[in-house]
Structure formats: structure tokens, C-alpha cells
Amino acid sequence: MSDSENWKEKLCREFREWLDYLEEEPLPLEEDDSAPDMLTFFCELAALRQEVGLQTRGIRKNSQEMQETLSVLKESLANGSSELKTVLQEVKSQIPQTRSMAEDTVLSELIRLREALSENVLQFSQRRLCGLFASRKDAAMLQEAQRNQELLLKKADDILRRFDVAPVAEIGDAFNASEMRAVTSVKDAEVPPGCVSKIYMQGFRRKEKLLSAAEVEVRSL
Template sequence: MNPQHQALLEQFRDYLEESEQWEPIKDTQEDTQEDTQDEQKIDLFTLFSELSALKNEVKHESRQLKEALSRFGELFDTLQRNQQRLERAQDEVQQTGRDAKIEAQREILLEILDLRDRIESNEQFLQSHQPGWLHRMNSREQQFQDDLQQGLEITLRNFDHLLQHNNVIPIATKSTPFDPHTMRVEAVEQRPEQSDGAILGVVRSGYLLNGETLRTARVIVNKLQENNSK
């Protein structure tokens, strides 16, 4: 066999050997692709199963969330109603406290007014009192009376300042008609020169507290007789 033929045989033998080596590799690649496809099928099935379970879990949690929101709404409504009841109760307590405070204030102010009336009565008595000549001759007694009257006047001014500070003002009776809401008839007189219902005098002064009647004024009212003609 010549060298050329020998070289061709060796090349052909090498080709066969290479062909035998490529076949198993081809089979291995096909097996690998099949395994990969199977794994992909398994992974997709697992994925769909997990997604389905997740969907059911989300639905379940959504129902629980709706129930929780519903219960929370009921609790919130109950809390709001209780809060409103508490606010009303607090308002009632505050109103009761205010009413009690106002009533206590009225009682104290009425006592102050009674005390002021007594002091004013004594001051008017000293002012209108005319001592005899023997008393006027005694300078010490006259000075004592003057000092006493001056002290009563100062005390009355202090009372008036205290009343004014607490929004207590006297009821106007001069040149005003009779007002049944703030006045009470103590006596009736007949003076033709005065209009019917005119205030002729004040027996006891009346006062207003914050614009409302604290103590009614006792007054003397002019009452004209009507001429009944047939």
C-alpha cells in the first residue's frame, strides 16, 4: 500500500472515530433539552399552583379585612356616641356649676344690698337730723356726728363700687313709667299734675345684675281715676 492510500485510510478512520464521538454528545444534548422542558413544565405547574393559593389567600385576607373594617366602623360609631354623651354630660355639669355659681352670687349680692340699705337709712337719718342748740354747743359731739356721717357716705360709695364691679346697677325710676318686670307697686297716690303710671317715689331701690332683675324696686305709682261718663 502506497503512502498516499495509507494516509487516506487514516483520515477515514479518524473521521469514523469523530463521528462516533459526536453521536453520544448529540444524545446527551437532546436528553438535557428534554429534562429542561420537563423542569420548565414542573416549574410552571408549581408557579400556577402557588399563584392560585396566593389568590385564595388574598381573597380570604380581603374578607377578613372587610370584616375588620366593619367592626372598626361599629366601634368608631360607638366611640363617637359615647364621646357625644360625655360632652353633653360635661356641658350639663358645667351648666349646673354655672347655675349654682350664679345663684350663690345672687344671694351674696342680695345680702350686700340689704346691708347697704341699712347703712343708707342711717346716713339719711343723720343727714336729716337737726340737733338742738345744746347739742350744737358741744363741738365734740357735733364733730363726732359729722365724722360718722362722712364715714357712712364713704362706706356707701365703697358698696356702690363693689356692686358696679359685679355688674350690679340700680334700676332707673326717675322720669320713667311703671315697669312690672323690674318694679313692684308699694303704694298708689293720685296726682292730677302727673301722668297716669308715673313713679312718684321709691320705697326701696331695685337693681339689675347683668341686665336681669336682681331685686325689684318698690315704688309709689300715680293712679288717676277714670271719669266714667254715660
């Protein structure tokens, strides 16, 4: 219950008590300035009605403002929900692209590792133990190390193949400037002019995307 309603009830109660008092003990005929009169009561009652009216209008105004605020808040939440849904859709649409970029980064590192392994395999294949101090044990260790390097190279190639990564250059292929870099050129080679005669470093592509360019030797035209 509001303060204005408590005040109204209190005033009515005091008025009833005053009426009861008049019935029990009538006031003397002479006027008493301290005794309440009907004019004062009606003035206070009019003031009370005016205050109640003002408070009622204030409550209605506050209620209307609250409704407007709730409406704005509801609209804001709806817009926020729509924007959040749009952001989530954008993030979801970018997931495949982000995954592909991450895979390309890892595959590029694997390609560099693969090239290092390929170089090691080549060096091991050219190494021979000879002389009086070359034992069978040392030769067996060299062969075991070579097999391990070849096995690692094969595993790297298998991984690249599973991700649709393929080499871009082969001996005898026509030189392709978009995927190859000509390091040197030779006049005499067992390939047609303008073709790759030697591969210094292999390049790789993933489907239609170039991951690394090949460094090659080309027979001049």
C-alpha cells in the first residue's frame, strides 16, 4: 500500500473518531479556533484528491515510460540476437577456409622436412665404406640408417598424397613459370628444348593451389 493511501485512511479514521466524539460530547456553541471545521476538512480532502490524481498520473507516465523502455530493450535484444546469428553464420562459413589454411601451413612444413629427408637419402646412397678399416658392422649400420631415412621419406610422401599434395615438376616436363623457377639452363640435355632437365628442389601443389615452387634446370631453346 502506498503512502498516499495510508494518509487517506488515517484522515478518514480521524474524521470518524471526530464524529463519534461529537455524538458523545457536543461542542459548546462558542467558536473554538483549535477545533476542526468542515471547511478545513473539505480543503484537506480536495488537496488529498489533487495529490492522489497527480500521483496517479505520475504512475501512468512511469508505466508508459517503462513500457517504452521494455519495447526498446526487446527490440535491441532481437537485433542483438540477429547480429549474433549473423556472426555465428559467418564464423561457421569460415571454418572450412580456416581449416584449409591451417592444413596448408602444416603441409608446407612437412614439405620442407621431406626435402631434407630426400637430400639425406641421396647422400646416404652415395656413401660407401671402403678400406682396410671398414668393417661389416659399420656397413650394416650405414645400410640401416639409409633404410630408416628412406622409410621416413616414404611416410612423408604418403601423408602428402593423402592430402592431395602432388609434385609439380618431372624430368622432361615443359617449363612452367607459374610453378617453377629456372635456376640454370643448359644447351645439351636429353630433353626437348624448354623442358626440365634437372630438379634441384621439388615443388608441390595441393589441388589447384601452389604450396611451393620447384627449382629446376632447363634446356635452353
